[in-house]
Amino acid sequence: MSKESTVKTLTSIGRDVMDAILEGEFPSLHFPDRSTDNIVYDGVTNQFVLGDSSTTRDSSNLRHVRSFAQLIWVAYFAKKLTSAQRTSSLRDLYYSSEAYGVKFSNQAESDRIVTDLETLTGLARENFGIFPEERSSIFGDVRMRYTVSGYENQEVCLTASPDGFPIGRALMTAKPVDASAEIILAIESGGMFSRLIETGAWKRYQAVLIHLGGQPPRATRSLMRRLREELELPIFIFTDGDPWGMHIARVIIGGSANSAHLRGLAVPDAEWIGVTPSDIVNHSLPTEPMNNADLKRLDELLHDVRYAGPVWQDYIKAFRELRSKAEQQAFSRHGMDYVVDTYLKEKLP
Amino acid sequence: MSKESTVKTLTSIGRDVMDAILEGEFPSLHFPDRSTDNIVYDGVTNQFVLGDSSTTRDSSNLRHVRSFAQLIWVAYFAKKLTSAQRTSSLRDLYYSSEAYGVKFSNQAESDRIVTDLETLTGLARENFGIFPEERSSIFGDVRMRYTVSGYENQEVCLTASPDGFPIGRALMTAKPVDASAEIILAIESGGMFSRLIETGAWKRYQAVLIHLGGQPPRATRSLMRRLREELELPIFIFTDGDPWGMHIARVIIGGSANSAHLRGLAVPDAEWIGVTPSDIVNHSLPTEPMNNADLKRLDELLHDVRYAGPVWQDYIKAFRELRSKAEQQAFSRHGMDYVVDTYLKEKLP
Numbered sequence: 001m002s003k004e005s006t007v008k009t010l011t012s013i014g015r016d017v018m019d020a021i022l023e024g025e026f027p028s029l030h031f032p033d034r035s036t037d038n039i040v041y042d043g044v045t046n047q048f049v050l051g052d053s054s055t056t057r058d059s060s061n062l063r064h065v066r067s068f069a070q071l072i073w074v075a076y077f078a079k080k081l082t083s084a085q086r087t088s089s090l091r092d093l094y095y096s097s098e099a100y101g102v103k104f105s106n107q108a109e110s111d112r113i114v115t116d117l118e119t120l121t122g123l124a125r126e127n128f129g130i131f132p133e134e135r136s137s138i139f140g141d142v143r144m145r146y147t148v149s150g151y152e153n154q155e156v157c158l159t160a161s162p163d164g165f166p167i168g169r170a171l172m173t174a175k176p177v178d179a180s181a182e183i184i185l186a187i188e189s190g191g192m193f194s195r196l197i198e199t200g201a202w203k204r205y206q207a208v209l210i211h212l213g214g215q216p217p218r219a220t221r222s223l224m225r226r227l228r229e230e231l232e233l234p235i236f237i238f239t240d241g242d243p244w245g246m247h248i249a250r251v252i253i254g255g256s257a258n259s260a261h262l263r264g265l266a267v268p269d270a271e272w273i274g275v276t277p278s279d280i281v282n283h284s285l286p287t288e289p290m291n292n293a294d295l296k297r298l299d300e301l302l303h304d305v306r307y308a309g310p311v312w313q314d315y316i317k318a319f320r321e322l323r324s325k326a327e328q329q330a331f332s333r334h335g336m337d338y339v340v341d342t343y344l345k346e347k348l349p
Numbered sequence: 350m351s352k353e354s355t356v357k358t359l360t361s362i363g364r365d366v367m368d369a370i371l372e373g374e375f376p377s378l379h380f381p382d383r384s385t386d387n388i389v390y391d392g393v394t395n396q397f398v399l400g401d402s403s404t405t406r407d408s409s410n411l412r413h414v415r416s417f418a419q420l421i422w423v424a425y426f427a428k429k430l431t432s433a434q435r436t437s438s439l440r441d442l443y444y445s446s447e448a449y450g451v452k453f454s455n456q457a458e459s460d461r462i463v464t465d466l467e468t469l470t471g472l473a474r475e476n477f478g479i480f481p482e483e484r485s486s487i488f489g490d491v492r493m494r495y496t497v498s499g500y501e502n503q504e505v506c507l508t509a510s511p512d513g514f515p516i517g518r519a520l521m522t523a524k525p526v527d528a529s530a531e532i533i534l535a536i537e538s539g540g541m542f543s544r545l546i547e548t549g550a551w552k553r554y555q556a557v558l559i560h561l562g563g564q565p566p567r568a569t570r571s572l573m574r575r576l577r578e579e580l581e582l583p584i585f586i587f588t589d590g591d592p593w594g595m596h597i598a599r600v601i602i603g604g605s606a607n608s609a610h611l612r613g614l615a616v617p618d619a620e621w622i623g624v625t626p627s628d629i630v631n632h633s634l635p636t637e638p639m640n641n642a643d644l645k646r647l648d649e650l651l652h653d654v655r656y657a658g659p660v661w662q663d664y665i666k667a668f669r670e671l672r673s674k675a676e677q678q679a680f681s682r683h684g685m686d687y688v689v690d691t692y693l694k695e696k697l698p
Contacts, residue, residue: 086547086685089540091678098635098682133539133562135486137515150549151511161510162500162519166486168512168543190482191438194517198435200499213482286447329440333447336435 003082003147003173006127010079013120017072026060029071031120032261039260041305046253046268048260048306050119057116066103070113071120073102078117078128085149087129087169090114119261126172126219136220137164137190138171139197140208142179142231146170162197164211172219176230182206183349184227186270188214188239188248192328192339201340205348208233215248221265224252228267235267236348241275242290242325243297246315254306273347277318280326283343286333287324294325352431352496352522355476359428362469366421375409378420380469381610388609390654395602395617397609397655399468406465415452419462420469422451427466427477434498436478436518439463468610475521475568485569486513486539487520488546489557491528491580495519511546513560521568525579531555532698533576535619537563537588537597541677541688550689554697557582564597570614573601577616584616585697590624590634591674592646595664603655622696626667629675632692635682636673643674 013029020027032038032050040051057068077096081088088096093114094107104110114125125131138158145155148170155177158165165171185207187193193211196202202209210216210224227233237252239245249272255265280287290298301307302316319325331339362378369376381387381399389400406417426445430437437445442463443456453459463474474480487507495503497519504526507514514520534556536542542560545551551558559565559573576582586601588594598621604614629636639647650656651665668674680688 087540087543088681088685089538089678091676092540092544092681095635095676095678095681096685099684099687131540131543135512135539137484146511148511149547156509160505161514162495162497163484163515163517165510166512166515169547170511189438190484191436191441191480194436194480195441198498198518286444327440327444329438329444332437332441332444335448336437336445338448 003085006082006123007079009121009123010075010082010128013075014072014079026058028056028058028060029068029120030054030056031116034115034119034261036257039257045266046306047255047266048257050260067113067116070102070104070110071116073097073100074110074113074117078125078130081129082127085129085169087131089131089133093130115261122261122263124218124222124259124262124265126217126222129169131169131219132217134213134217135166135168136213136216137166137193137211138208138223139164139193140179140202141181141206142208142227143177144171144174145177146174148173158208164193164197164209167217167220167223172223176227179208179227179231179233180206181208181233184208184210184224184233184235185348186210186212186216186224186235186237186252187328188212188245189328192238195336196340199337199340201344204340205344207348212239212248215251218259218262218265221252221267224270225264225267228270235270237270237272238274238328238344238347239272240325240327241277241280241285241330243294243301243319245275246272246319247297247301250306250312274343275326275328275330276315277322279343280322280324283331283334285326285330287322287326287330290319290323290325295320295323352434355431355472356428358470358472359424359431359477362424363421363428375407377405377407377409378417378469379403379405380465383464383468383610385606388606394615395655396604396615397606399609416462416465419451419453419459420465422446422449423459423462423466424469427474427479430478431476434478434518436480438480438482442479464610471610471612473567473571473608473611473614475566475571478518480518480568481566483562483566484515484517485562485565486515486542486560487557487572488513488542489528489551490530490555491557491576492526493520493523494526495523497522507557513542513546513558516566516569516572521572525576528557528576528580528582529555530557530582533557533559533573533582533584534697535559535561535565535573535584535586535601536677537561537594538677541587544685545689548686548689550693553689554693556697561588561597564600567608567611567614570601570616573619574613574616577619584619586619586621587623587677587693587696588621589674589676590626590629590679591639592643592650592668594624595621595668596646596650599655599661624675624677624679625664626671628692629671629673632680632683634675634679636671636675636679639668639672639674644669644672
């Protein structure tokens with residue numbers, strides 16, 4: 001979402017509120033209800049979305065006044081950040097409220113109001129410059145054109161820093177220009193990310209590499225989605241071989257219940273390449289036994305709507321039979337180059 | 350340490366072992382003892398160092414054979430990584446050992462042998478390409494010349510990526526060429542790091558910014574030290590106002606017991622600018638009460654040799670009286686620009 005359309009969306013919220021006041025009415029805000037009952041799985045797009053039930057913040061209702069005012073302030077602050085191309089952490093937003101005499105009991109309350117603004121606008125908070133602390137990284141032969149202040153229209157090739165580029169405000173708002181890369185390979189661990197850079201695997205497989213580092217920040221998911229759409233690069237996801245690694249892929253592909261109120265994050269045709277249960281067996285990987293948390297997680301996923309398809313059900317059943325798990329790094333038992341020369345060769349186009 | 354001297358150091362270990370074998374003797378290795386009894390505080394350099402007691406790994410001693418062989422393999426693997434300019438995580442090294450039929454009971458054992466190699470050579474494992482997962486970031490007007498494969502002699506200005514550059518293998522082995530920046534400002538939180546980039550504070554204070562993210566990886570400490578020495582940039586450290594933030598600064602300045610076997614990491618003339626206890630009072634920062642862990646930590650630091658000087662003792666006593674703490678972000682209560690326009694103006698040259 002461009003800076004201009006984000007500001008426009010925020011301005012129109014303010015205008016509606018102003019209009020109501022000028023007409024002598026109490027302004028109110030309406031947005032979809034985020035409660036569990038209203039989170040439904042859309043079998044067509046294969047994503048979680050919000051259902052039809054909605055929430056109202058009515059300034060004429062005494063019980064709503066506080067959260068109504070907080071939401072208006074968060075929208076004001078978001079517009080200020082976006083217009084000035086500034087960023088803030090959620091923590092920082094909480095402290096900033098004091099400068100305006102706006103009261104939040106604690107950060108949990110201000111975080112919730114930020115999510116309200118996301119729901120109201122349908123935009124992820126990163127569009128407003130509100131970022132978490134964690135950052136993913138990216139490396140590969142794709143050119144991006146910056147839009148952040150001081151860098152307008154500067155282009156950068158994402159091979160220029162051999163340690164990778166962090167995905168922060170600047171890359172999130174940059175425009176993909178072109179790529180000689182042909183695929184995106186998203187990787188769970190930093191060690192594997194570095195290995196694929198150093199060995200030149202990124203050239204061999206013509207891949208843009210993305211370091212996820214666990215469940216990736218939404219800025220990363222949004223960038224992956226834009227690279228998929230604007231440069232038509234197919235996405236492959238390579239994680240640890242355990243329920244958690246598999247679920248990182250599943251969330252990138254279909255979203256999570258927590259982000260059911262947001263569009264523009266899921267990449268439905270991304271593909272999990274492994275480490276699958278059969279990879280563990282076929283490549284004789286060193287494994288660790290699954291612990292109780294792993295097994296419990298598998299049981300949960302077995303009944304999770306996102307895993308209803310036969311392919312995912314088979315993965316879960318195979319993990320349950322195997323009762324063991326393996327990390328991406330486990331391929332090193334066959335030598336440092338095995339993962340590139342043998343495993344990825346088998347898995348990538 | 351350059352690739353060439355690192356390889357030379359490792360080669361000479363192998364040569365000594367070979368020489369002993371060719372002379373019909375059992376080879377042995379000698380290095381300083383790392384046990385707590387032998388870690389001493391050097392009041393002259395204000396650093397932890399190892400004392401005179403030493404350890405022997407004697408291949409003629411049955412109880413030493415296993416760890417002797419493991420150490421030789423780790424040195425071999427380190428040389429292989431260094432020569433090929435490749436990197437490995439500690440986890441990956443553990444798995445790689447299986448490819449060579451070398452046995453470690455678990456990763457804790459292989460980690461310990463890596464530390465043995467550090468002690469034997471006096472070099473941090475990052476010199477051998479063995480990195481942790483965490484990365485710090487850097488941004489500012491300093492030119493670096495890469496040495497990693499594929500990037501030899503390419504220069505990069507560390508303002509080229511507005512989200513910052515991760516400090517990995519490539520930057521760690523790059524040579525500082527020149528800088529128009531005049532100071533280094535190391536910052537605990539990612540939010541503050543982004544803010545100082547976006548607001549142009551880096552230009553105003555002619556600062557190279559480093560995002561520490563808690564206790565920084567040793568690659569980051571080593572880069573700070575080299576920028577201090579080779580470009581003569583003084584270092585200022587800006588952390589949260591609590592015992593943990595203060596200790597991040599203290600470790601950068603004087604090292605830790607865990608790295609007592611290493612040289613080239615400490616920056617004795619770096620300065621902690623805050624958030625100090627008096628900053629909390631003078632800037633009326635919103636605070637949180639210290640919890641038991643905070644107070645216990647203060648008691649420990651009070652008797653820690655590194656805090657023996659009057660300045661540090663005063664900080665600890667003031668924190669104990671205050672019994673509260675404040676984060677870097679807390680300055681936002683006075684508006685988003687207060688930290689740059691008022692606080693840093695007061696603290697930086």
